[in-house]
Amino acid sequence: MTMTNQQLFERSCQYIPGGVNSPVRAFKSVGGTPVFFERGQGAYFWDVEGKSYIDYVGSWGPLILGHAQPDVVKVVQDVASRGTSFGAPTAAELEIAELLCQLLPSLELVRLVSSGTEAGMSAIRLARGYTGRNRIIKFEGCYHGHDDALLVKAGSGALTFGHPSSAGVPEETASHTLVLNYNDVAEVEETFNKLGSEIAAVIVEPIAGNMNLVQASPQFLETLRTLCTKHGSLLILDEVMTGFRVGLECAQGLYGIQPDLTILGKVIGGGLPMAAFGGRRDIMERLAPLGPVYQAGTLSGNPVAVAAGLETLRQIQAPGFFDKLSNMTRKLTDGLTAAAKKHGVVFSAQAVGGMFGIYFREIPPKSFDEVMASDRDAFNCFFHAMLEEGVYFAPSAFEAGFVSAAHGDAEIDKTLAAADRVFSQKS
Numbered sequence: 238m239t240m241t242n243q244q245l246f247e248r249s250c251q252y253i254p255g256g257v258n259s260p261v262r263a264f265k266s267v268g269g270t271p272v273f274f275e276r277g278q279g280a281y282f283w284d285v286e287g288k289s290y291i292d293y294v295g296s297w298g299p300l301i302l303g304h305a306q307p308d309v310v311k312v313v314q315d316v317a318s319r320g321t322s323f324g325a326p327t328a329a330e331l332e333i334a335e336l337l338c339q340l341l342p343s344l345e346l347v348r349l350v351s352s353g354t355e356a357g358m359s360a361i362r363l364a365r366g367y368t369g370r371n372r373i374i375k376f377e378g379c380y381h382g383h384d385d386a387l388l389v390k391a392g393s394g395a396l397t398f399g400h401p402s403s404a405g406v407p408e409e410t411a412s413h414t415l416v417l418n419y420n421d422v423a424e425v426e427e428t429f430n431k432l433g434s435e436i437a438a439v440i441v442e443p444i445a446g447n448m449n450l451v452q453a454s455p456q457f458l459e460t461l462r463t464l465c466t467k468h469g470s471l472l473i474l475d476e477v478m479t480g481f482r483v484g485l486e487c488a489q490g491l492y493g494i495q496p497d498l499t500i501l502g503k504v505i506g507g508g509l510p511m512a513a514f515g516g517r518r519d520i521m522e523r524l525a526p527l528g529p530v531y532q533a534g535t536l537s538g539n540p541v542a543v544a545a546g547l548e549t550l551r552q553i554q555a556p557g558f559f560d561k562l563s564n565m566t567r568k569l570t571d572g573l574t575a576a577a578k579k580h581g582v583v584f585s586a587q588a589v590g591g592m593f594g595i596y597f598r599e600i601p602p603k604s605f606d607e608v609m610a611s612d613r614d615a616f617n618c619f620f621h622a623m624l625e626e627g628v629y630f631a632p633s634a635f636e637a638g639f640v641s642a643a644h645g646d647a648e649i650d651k652t653l654a655a656a657d658r659v660f661s662q663k664s
């Protein structure tokens with residue numbers, strides 16, 4: 238007999254730290270045993286015990302076309318059968334680089350890497366190499382991968398230099414990272430007034446998806462753009478999550494903000510390990526082999542990942558793709574809000590493109606503090622009750638959710654019927 242989720246988790250804990258290869262998979266935040274998955278198809282995936290779930294995680298964002306989309310699977314198989322890696326250039330890398338530059342006008346040159354972490358780390362090094370400055374600004378609650386310089390959260394007060402939020406990050410490294418409050422225009426202005434000439438870059442998620450979903454105010458992003466230009470600092474938009482997820486023009490298009498550098502990941506790899514960073518030509522030309530900023534990767538531009546990415550980007554350009562995805566996502570968030578209201582549950586939700594946030598508070602949050610003030614226990618109960626119903630939301634109150642093109646009315650209706658049952662038990 239095959240093993241249960243519980244048995245697999247216990248055995249995994251003997252060989253893998255915490256039983257998982259990425260911490261949030263461990264259900265630490267919500268409690269209970271992680272589900273071990275065996276296969277996925279469209280909007281659904283099945284665990285090792287044969288139970289099916291409607292998936293609102295989508296591998297944390299990449300699966301905008303759903304699981305095992307037949308055309309993506311076919312190109313992956315075709316390309317893999319001709320060789321899985323060459324460590325030398327391919328025409329497909331040119332094709333995807335050209336496409337990314339066409340779709341995102343702020344990209345003049347782009348380089349492929351294998352994860353969002355690598356993209357963020359490389360963009361920071363490049364910004365420092367280009368400006369000759371060390372300090373960077375990030376915002377509490379934004380996640381840009383686990384590079385030392387970016388694993389820093391706020392100390393108290395605007396100008397407190399950051400402290401590492403992980404053991405193993407040297408204080409000296411963290412001290413170059415200033416952590417400010419998301420959407421706080423006055424604080425960032427004050428910081429630039431004091432330290433503007435020392436700041437290499439500001440890195441920001443234009444729609445934050447790592448403290449649940451928090452939208453930047455247009456004024457906040459415009460202020461960042463203006464201050465960076467004025468002080469010779471670079472604006473790096475982290476679109477690893479929002480890129481080709483909130484719309485074909487990405488968040489930068491929605492807000493009309495032109496960054497100096499952009500980092501991308503998730504959707505552009507179509508479910509395989511691929512990410513990218515790119516932007517202004519004069520900055521990107523500082524990279525090796527042209528310039529003095531070093532960056533490299535054995536599997537960068539991997540042909541199988543590039544093929545999955547190209548096929549995904551091809552499909553999301555179909556006319557009406559994002560209208561349909563946005564409507565389906567809004568149907569979910571509106572329906573959940575209505576069900577909660579019917580049963581008197583304190584709840585709110587919002588959607589941007591194929592990305593959404595659900596909150597156990599009256600209205601969607603605008604800051605990290607507001608996210609932290611939401612009812613975490615209520616989320617955890619909701620999560621487990623929905624899991625039981627066969628609906629898989631992210632196992633943490635601090636993550637955004639995702640709808641794919643494979644989610645149709647049937648899946649949303651099933652989810653809303655389940656939510657109605659779950660909320661009714663609470664009232």
Ligand code: PMP
Nearest residue numbers: 352353354380381382475477478
């Ligand atoms: N930036 C953002 C906005 C992300 O959401 C993530 C991953 N969730 C990363 C960077 C890091 O990407 P990866 O996990 O591929 O290293």
